[in-house]
Amino acid sequence: MALRLFNTMSSRIEEFHPLRDHEVRMYACGPTVYDYGHIGNFRTFIAVDLLRRVFRQSGYAVRHVMNITDVDDKIIRNAARDGVSVQQYTAKYEKAFLEDAAMIAIEEPTLVRATEHIPEMAAFVAALVEKGIAYRTDDGSYYFHIAKFPQYGKLSKKDFSGMLDGARVDVDEYDKDSARDFALWKAPKPGEASWDTAIGPGRPGWHLECSVMSMEELGETFDLHAGGEDLIFPHHENEIAQSESLTGKPFANFWFHARFLLVEGEKMSKSLGNFFTLRDLVLQGHKPSSIRYLLTSVPYRNQLNFTFDGLKQAAVSVERLRNFRSRLTTGNFAPGSSPEMQALAAQTIDRMKSALDDDLNTAQAQAAIFEMVRQANASLDAGGVKRDDIPSLLAALTRFDEIFAVLDDDDGPKMKRVFDWAVSEGREKDVSEELRAAIQSAQLSDVDIEKKIEEIKTARVGRDFKASDAIRAELSEAGILVEITKDGIRWRRK
Numbered sequence: 052m053a054l055r056l057f058n059t060m061s062s063r064i065e066e067f068h069p070l071r072d073h074e075v076r077m078y079a080c081g082p083t084v085y086d087y088g089h090i091g092n093f094r095t096f097i098a099v100d101l102l103r104r105v106f107r108q109s110g111y112a113v114r115h116v117m118n119i120t121d122v123d124d125k126i127i128r129n130a131a132r133d134g135v136s137v138q139q140y141t142a143k144y145e146k147a148f149l150e151d152a153a154m155i156a157i158e159e160p161t162l163v164r165a166t167e168h169i170p171e172m173a174a175f176v177a178a179l180v181e182k183g184i185a186y187r188t189d190d191g192s193y194y195f196h197i198a199k200f201p202q203y204g205k206l207s208k209k210d211f212s213g214m215l216d217g218a219r220v221d222v223d224e225y226d227k228d229s230a231r232d233f234a235l236w237k238a239p240k241p242g243e244a245s246w247d248t249a250i251g252p253g254r255p256g257w258h259l260e261c262s263v264m265s266m267e268e269l270g271e272t273f274d275l276h277a278g279g280e281d282l283i284f285p286h287h288e289n290e291i292a293q294s295e296s297l298t299g300k301p302f303a304n305f306w307f308h309a310r311f312l313l314v315e316g317e318k319m320s321k322s323l324g325n326f327f328t329l330r331d332l333v334l335q336g337h338k339p340s341s342i343r344y345l346l347t348s349v350p351y352r353n354q355l356n357f358t359f360d361g362l363k364q365a366a367v368s369v370e371r372l373r374n375f376r377s378r379l380t381t382g383n384f385a386p387g388s389s390p391e392m393q394a395l396a397a398q399t400i401d402r403m404k405s406a407l408d409d410d411l412n413t414a415q416a417q418a419a420i421f422e423m424v425r426q427a428n429a430s431l432d433a434g435g436v437k438r439d440d441i442p443s444l445l446a447a448l449t450r451f452d453e454i455f456a457v458l459d460d461d462d463g464p465k466m467k468r469v470f471d472w473a474v475s476e477g478r479e480k481d482v483s484e485e486l487r488a489a490i491q492s493a494q495l496s497d498v499d500i501e502k503k504i505e506e507i508k509t510a511r512v513g514r515d516f517k518a519s520d521a522i523r524a525e526l527s528e529a530g531i532l533v534e535i536t537k538d539g540i541r542w543r544r545k
């Protein structure tokens with residue numbers, strides 16, 4: 052069965068087929084780097100990361116491009132407020148964004164920056180003017196004449212036929228009700244960053260950036276364009292209008308939009324005190340893997356209600372998967388294989404694939420792996436798992452982790468980096484006891500711990516239980532829990 056995805060353009064779930072065999076070309080709108088990213092932003096970026104991983108698992112080579120919006124109204128305002136250049140202002144937040152994305156295992160796309168493509172943007176505007184679709188106003192700004200693109204509104208399904216021709220809007224973000232000719236290029240204003248170009252001085256509008264850079268990197272028509280649901284209008288509608296009126300070709304085949312994240316049932320906002328950046332959560336002691344797991348646990352087209360209970364549950368789920376894997380890799384098993392375990396592993400791989408093919412039903416894919424863990428654990432307890440079953444069960448876990456990316460325990464070092472950042476920013480007071488404890492347990496590397504486990508084994512073989520208990524206590528002190536079972540010795544970080 053082929054991968055099926057919801058296409059905002061057709062409002063239907065469609066079979067996905069790329070324009071070129073074996074290769075997917077996708078573009079995702081990236082962050083506006085004017086502040087630290089919040090968990091809502093990362094819900095969308097993780098949804099896109101997951102999609103990219105599913106494409107790859109489906110056998111496609113993926114070309115994934117993402118822009119960094121490093122000039123827009125908000126950035127210019129904040130840079131002016133702080134008395135620094137746009138470049139100085141954005142560098143800090145771009146770095147933070149890339150660190151945060153890596154922290155929750157988002158694979159890095161090909162990044163393109165608005166300020167590195169200014170001449171191409173000016174040329175794009177000139178070409179639209181040449182075609183009679185854009186016009187210049189007296190101050191030297193350029194606007195897109197939306198009456199010249201009769202399909203305007205086809206993505207957001209809004210009827211703009213009654214709107215006032217020629218009315219203009221020059222802010223980057225605006226409501227559906229104020230569909231107007233929008234700014235492609237903004238004339239310089241005192242104190243604002245501006246570039247000298249063939250169409251005069253000024254700076255690009257936000258919508259123009261994405262049209263120019265996506266087509267430059269991926270061609271005039273590419274497979275899929277992604278973003279959060281708030282981008283459907285005006286941003287993506289405007290991208291379509293600019294691009295298609297210039298090329299006369301469809302811009303993107305699929306439009307993929309992730310629904311918004313709510314916190315404890317409410318819209319995130321600073322005034323409600325429920326606004327969290329990724330770093331805020333880590334400072335509270337939550338692991339990056341728990342955050343990733345929670346953000347992937349609700350299919351991208353359903354609203355995700357972020358709760359702290361949910362985050363704790365996610366941590367338990369990740370732990371359960373890691374323990375199961377360690378049970379498989381450290382246990383001693385009788386030779387042979389069991390038909391039930393072989394069938395279970397194969398069925399789990401099939402169930403995960405069907406779930407993900409069904410418009411990325413991540414909840415069902417996770418349910419499939421947990422069903423396998425439940426059944427295999429019961430069988431392990433009863434001695435029903437044989438040596439040749441291990442690679443099959445591990446293969447199912449690996450397929451799962453190629454998409455969800457939570458099995459490898461690298462939370463400790465990542466949390467340490469957030470701690471170091473907090474110290475360097477003078478925010479040590481925001482570091483919770485939980486974060487301090489987590490960092491302490493991460494001081495011992497996996498290799499160090501394995502060495503200690505070997506020492507325990509040797510002591511036990513020599514029936515020196517006093518020594519073995521002492522090493523266990525030492526590990527416990529450092530936040531490592533050691534379990535001695537009949538299958539062998541397992542450990543995990545508390």
Ligand code: AMP
Nearest residue numbers: 082083091092094095278279280311312
């Ligand atoms: P921005 O940095 O504001 O340009 O947003 C970056 C991405 O995050 C865009 O794709 C937005 O649609 C998305 N986004 C913003 N807020 C939320 C939210 N609460 N839930 C999900 N996605 C969001």
Ligand code: ZN
Nearest residue numbers: 080081261286
């Ligand atoms: Zn965009």
